[in-house]
Amino acid sequence: MLVLEIDDIKKIIEKIGFKDYFLQLIDTIEKDYKSWDDFDKMPRVATHVDGGVIELMPISNKSQYSFKYVNGHPKNPNTSNKLTVMATGQLSLVETGEPLMFCEMTLLTALRTAATSALAAKYLAKKESKILALIGNGAQSEFQYLAFSYLFDLEEIRYFDVDSKAMEKMALNLKEYKVKFTPCPDAKTCVKGADIITTCTADKRYQTILTKDMIKKDVFINALGGDCPGKTELSSDLVRDSNVVVEFLEQSKIEGEIQHLGDDYICPELHEILTKKVSLNVANDGTIIFDSVGFALQDYSVLSLTYKLAKELDIGSHLNLIPQMKDVKDLYSLLKE
Numbered sequence: 001m002l003v004l005e006i007d008d009i010k011k012i013i014e015k016i017g018f019k020d021y022f023l024q025l026i027d028t029i030e031k032d033y034k035s036w037d038d039f040d041k042m043p044r045v046a047t048h049v050d051g052g053v054i055e056l057m058p059i060s061n062k063s064q065y066s067f068k069y070v071n072g073h074p075k076n077p078n079t080s081n082k083l084t085v086m087a088t089g090q091l092s093l094v095e096t097g098e099p100l101m102f103c104e105m106t107l108l109t110a111l112r113t114a115a116t117s118a119l120a121a122k123y124l125a126k127k128e129s130k131i132l133a134l135i136g137n138g139a140q141s142e143f144q145y146l147a148f149s150y151l152f153d154l155e156e157i158r159y160f161d162v163d164s165k166a167m168e169k170m171a172l173n174l175k176e177y178k179v180k181f182t183p184c185p186d187a188k189t190c191v192k193g194a195d196i197i198t199t200c201t202a203d204k205r206y207q208t209i210l211t212k213d214m215i216k217k218d219v220f221i222n223a224l225g226g227d228c229p230g231k232t233e234l235s236s237d238l239v240r241d242s243n244v245v246v247e248f249l250e251q252s253k254i255e256g257e258i259q260h261l262g263d264d265y266i267c268p269e270l271h272e273i274l275t276k277k278v279s280l281n282v283a284n285d286g287t288i289i290f291d292s293v294g295f296a297l298q299d300y301s302v303l304s305l306t307y308k309l310a311k312e313l314d315i316g317s318h319l320n321l322i323p324q325m326k327d328v329k330d331l332y333s334l335l336k337e
């Protein structure tokens, strides 16, 4: 069985380059979302624990099955020097159930989340968007900037975090990119003049990072930090009075910003935008919120693309996790001397 560690993901990205990897990933996610009806979907299974959540995210189509194990513990960086979000995942063959690959997914989660953000913006934000506001400058933030920068001609990145060290870290990591960096003292200043806003903060409570009065009409808000019951980032009137797009309504009602709006609330899902069943753009329709909580389909896309690339590039280790034997009924023989 193929096993991909962090170093293997690094090797894949070094071989094909950040930009090409992101562009291929955005294409793969788009193609998979356009085959929405081919997937067997369910809301993720969440185990809520003190200070966090542990989730399993399964999905399959006729050929492959994937699942991700992921946590969300916002206090981790401060209390135990662990990441807020850590993940591993698996890809299997549907026909036989044989596991094909086990994989690190902390990096892959950041990559697929940013790719999905950029994909949503490709359809929903102004084509000529120049200014990106990034609120929350932790683990996800650089990936967000990079994915947007490949689809939009960004000139300025405005950024804010309650932790000034996180702001410095992000600016340092991205300093090679030719864009104006504007550190901001608060969220209100940060979003001034922005065309695209990403909120990727971590706090297990109802936060109000953005309120209606801060937002001009033709802004695309990519809200991805609110992804659990009781964990949101936007004021409820901002959500109510904007056009909202979600990944998978059944799951987003439980976990997204729209949990503020009650069980009867409905809005378009991303696949309807990508297949043009629903047409929405901030230029014509006013503020749009992509209320992202993260959906298993994005994990399927990143796992299947990464599996294909790892095989093409001959990267990864083959570990003896699944018995390979002549007589498959003789499992006991594995334990005999």
Ligand SMILES: NC(=O)c1ccc[n+]([C@@H]2O[C@H](COP(=O)([O-])OP(=O)(O)OC[C@H]3O[C@@H](n4cnc5c(N)ncnc54)[C@H](O)[C@@H]3O)[C@@H](O)[C@H]2O)c1
Pocket (backbone or CB within 6 Å): 072, 074, 077, 084, 085, 109, 110, 113, 135, 136, 137, 138, 139, 140, 141, 160, 161, 162, 163, 166, 200, 201, 202, 203, 207, 209, 223, 224, 225, 226, 227, 292, 293, 294, 295
């Ligand atoms: N939607 C998705 O698909 C998806 C995917 C990955 C992560 N997430 C979520 O995104 C969020 C960020 O993840 P991360 O891995 O970057 O976490 P992180 O802990 O590394 O970074 C979060 C940052 O938010 C900052 N922050 C907290 N409250 C703030 C506030 N009020 N104003 C400004 N900054 C604030 C923290 O100081 C921290 O630097 C988490 O809530 C995570 O659950 C969502």
